[in-house]
Amino acid sequence: MQSADATSSTMAVTSMALPDRMGTSRGFDDYSLYSALSDDELIQLAIERSFTEDRGYMNSIQSSQAGYWQPNSQPNQFTNNRFITRIRDTSAAMPLYDFPRRSSNPANPPPNLPNVHFPDVSHLVSVIENGDVKTLKKIAICNPKSLLVANDDGWISLHEAAYYGQEECLKIILTVHPEMVNRCGTSNQTPLLLSAVCHHVNCVECLLAHGANPNIANKDGETPLFKVCSKPNIKIVDLLLRYGASVHKSCDAGLTPLHEAAGNDNVKICQMLLEAGAEPNATNIYGINSFFMAAQNGGVNVLSFLMVKGVDINWQASDGATPLYEASKNGHKEVVEMLLSKKADANKTTNNGLLPLHVAVQKGHFDIVSMLIPVTSKYRVKRTGISPLHLSAECNRDWILELLIEAGYDVNVQLSDDRSKMYADRRSTALYFAVANNNIEATKILLDAGANPNLDMLNPLLIAVRRGCIDMTVMLVEHGANMNASILTHPCSFPAGILLSMTNLHFLKFLMDNGCDARSCFDCTYGSKPHPPLEISRNRFLQLASNQDETPRKTCVQFCEAISEPTTSRWAGPIIDVLLDYVGHVKLCSRLIEHLDSYPDWAGIKLKAMPPHSLMQLCRLKIRQQVGNQRLRCINKLPLPDRLIEFLNYNKGELLDI
Template sequence: MATTSVSISGSRGPTLGSEDYSLYSGLSEDELIQLAVERSLADAYSSGSITAVTKTPAVRNESAWNQPTKSNPTFTRPTTHPPHNASVPINSLSIQQNQPSGRNAEPQHCTPSNEATRSYSFISDKGQRCVAWRRYDGSMYITQESEEPLDPIVEAIQKGAVETLIKMLWRGKSLANLNKQGWTPLHEAAFYGQEKCLQVILKAHPETIDSRTRKQQTPLLLAAAAERTGCIQHLLEMGADPNIPNKDGETPLYKACEKENPENVAILLNRGALVNKPCLQGWTALHEAVCRDNVEICEMLVRAGARLGATNMYGITPLFIAAQSGRDKALLFLIKKGADINTQANDGATALYEASKNGHEEIVELLLSQNADPNVATKAGFLPLHIAAQRGNDGIVSMLIPVTSKARVRRSGISPIHLAAERNKDEVLETLIDAGYDVNATLSHDRSTMYEDRRSTALYFAVVNNNTDATEMLLDAGADPNLDTFSPLLVALRQGSFQTVTLLVEHGADVNSVLPTHPTSFPGTVLFCMKYLSLLKYLMDNGCDALSCFQCQYGSIPHPPLKMTRHRDDRDDIGKSPPKFPFSYEDWAVIKEKSALPRPLMHMCRLTIRSQVGYKRLKHLDTLPLPQRLIKYLSIDRSHVY
């Protein structure tokens, strides 16, 4: 009878041929497995090469699985230090071949020489696996990643070849070794859902039932993640621990909820899975089920004792998750079960605040119908109305306006009108104005100092954004253009927006506004008009004090040098030239030229009378009790100016 011998640890052991295996064909599968296990263990002990396998095996860097080659078709049990795979030079670079195993195994990159610092795996347009290496000098070069043959055990498991596994056991093959990712054959069988193979492996190596990969994944967790119900049942029946988490703290129950598999959830709960065990982020299985809006699983978890008020590391409850992500079914379920509707996260945000922030109108309506408090502010002082106005959701703003306290809005130091104007949400701005919110509300001192220009009104935000529609809307509603420290008119002049300047001046903006940070003897509005002569002329026509530009205590003689005050801490500035101002005397050349030209006596009289009447009265010149001929005379006719 011809036989094929199997070498175990370098010593010749009992041989088993294919004909011998056929002699046992009359035995049942369980009897065959048991016989193979006993014979494999007897052979290993007789050779003295068996090693104990712990319940949670240590991770090894070398591949512990045997690899067939063309030169050596037999399989030998690995030694203590298995030989490394041969290096293959590619583009003058020696690269070690690594073999990943399992679907969730980490991608293996080739090991570069010392000149390479980082690698990136990708698939080329021809379908080849490649690795891009980055050298220390920043240059890149690309190599092809070699493809190694699949481990025979993994191949047998993936194909569900139970007889092949039994033959391997007869030949003394161990089914408890680890690959480079810490996966055992049991992990592979559980992940691929090969229940028969899993039974064979467990009977041969029951001690590996709770073994863990490098990511601390047990076979049960992999089966739950891959939705392998049969494997889950068998592992639990064989005593697998359902509460061993992976490195992220996720348990098999958590994975079953993530996959929305109620059957697996029920199996795990019936086998003692802890329903309130959190992951590293603090999420429980109920958090995950609510996030998936799966009411069926939520019901099962609550019946099993899931805490409705469980919080993650950010203080977020399952109800908060439902409102934040727009899960209306799960939200209604939690409310009916008695979850706190006004719970706050670590930053003070409520479920209503998050729903308003993310634009879930149905959720906001549901929360308000269940008496959610819209006047609970975050630690930043924002109410749900604030965030809804900032995000521009007009529907939510309309729902929140009737139930929001204006006193609480004032206490926050910022009006939703500010936020709507800042984000150019014109529809929301109009809704707030129609609801009676004060268009002249100013920011609190603390909030105003957050801006370098110390802005305080919604009108200022609209002008800064060059939003003419919002500016007109606010001005028509009664906004005062002279409340800010830095006048909105100066901003509009700097932008060169003639339309905005016209709107501000027509609604009473001070055309003689000064720069609070750079006081001058002439209006600051003149300074910003030097590049826009049409705007300068418009300001002069509307009462800007032009004479102040020519009234100087030094007259026409040169100005003395500026005396710069020096502080005690300014010693480093000694000897340096004085700072340059944003304007110079040459900037006034155009105005000086205009002032030097002779003016008709009639026009000079007109200017004198206008200065006596005053700018405020001139704005309403048609209503003055003066003869129509005099009113026409005082009205500046552009053809008579020069």
């Protein structure tokens, strides 16, 4: 009887001392009345009151909220037995609600409890982050609903405790709100997922023991097990597997936990997953399996482990890439060496026709290229339509270029038509790639190895001339580049090299010295007759190093038309003067005469074109013609006096005293 009276008295004190939900006191203002109760008893008392609030208050809260949330799971076996019946009896009648992010009146805490206030989100996060268990217990006793206030990410206090690894805080919150164990944030992150990602082993174990579901995924389909395999933690993996985490559940990209473990070269976790029933050949949306993932990331240990499990080492992904291809691309030398030792096929092509050797060359992995050359079929390389030489020249891999040449790859092999069409200028040789990159060293390597500079639709010499690279031009000329090459898409009646060097007299003279045809510049269909107005802008002819997708011209442009362009006409006199040194009997057309007449200082140039012509000049032209363009550089070897050789090479304008 005394015990019943004491209980009745305690309940009366409780009901009078705790504030009601309108924020007013019921009479007592001395918090010490609860000093006889332990913290756990006070929390349990708060739980009782949170489920026995008067219905009018709940209805007022319900009408003030924009939305509701329902608990993700029913109270579990770890909930205090003393309150299971009460929770079950009231949960259906009184749903829990998502409360405002800040207390309705945080500035006015209950006057009866001077050491406790209604915290806002930031204060509560600070309490949890610092592991202030004492303060959190007071908050849980006086305002248990404040633990359900969500931040902008939808995290409540349980998420924060899981994120910061505060196990004691987790226990307090789960004691008050056990139904929140699977509460998801806006990104569908559960407290368990946050603890797993942050490697808080004790928190993971606590949450699982309180009924956390290990198979709830975030918005990207990533489960706690998936996340912890991507940042390997064996203890947490073991916990999750013991509590029923699925090894088959994949993320939105189709990746499984085994993919992640293999990608991190963690043999132990891979073994745990396989023992739990993981499928070693499961693929993601790109057809990549765990073995492929390990090769892609350089996981030598996992590769060795998975080979024992019978995985196909030549597995091809959706794009046709193999583990060997991926290892070669990413520069994993040890993986390539191991795969080749296990007879991995180096001649499987991707969907775009490339072999592992191609991608190793492209990425500049010298050691891997050295390993792949002996096991790669040159016949299969030829069928791909592109040689490793093309890629080494395109990517400026000079040291690999030499290695491939030493291995016997043909320096004059051309791209297939399909691959050549992928380039606007229709390039086809490795030499063209080197010249286009202005790579003098690679150009020299290829030319010395016997590269023919005249195989491309657009002669590499014209690229060098257009860019004004004298060293490159000299090398190409010395190795027999066609001085009179033309541009098929923009035909003209004279060599394209002259067109491209009109503003550089030094280049122009070099071309003339080496056999460029100057006479064609003076062949004009109109002669001394009036010329029609110009229709073509010379600027259209200067696009050779860039896009060549214009509609080809049907008519040839003559020299007199090209030199009449505004950007070139001011050089007309000196250009004609240089050209006249390399021709005999020619007649200037009316347009060229107009140019020479436009400037008084050019009058002597016009006289230079008129007969009679110097016999010495005519003899020099005849001798050079007999020698031929391809042997002009050999004139120095003729058994002739030095002064005569200099004259033939245009090092002297006149030959005197001979």
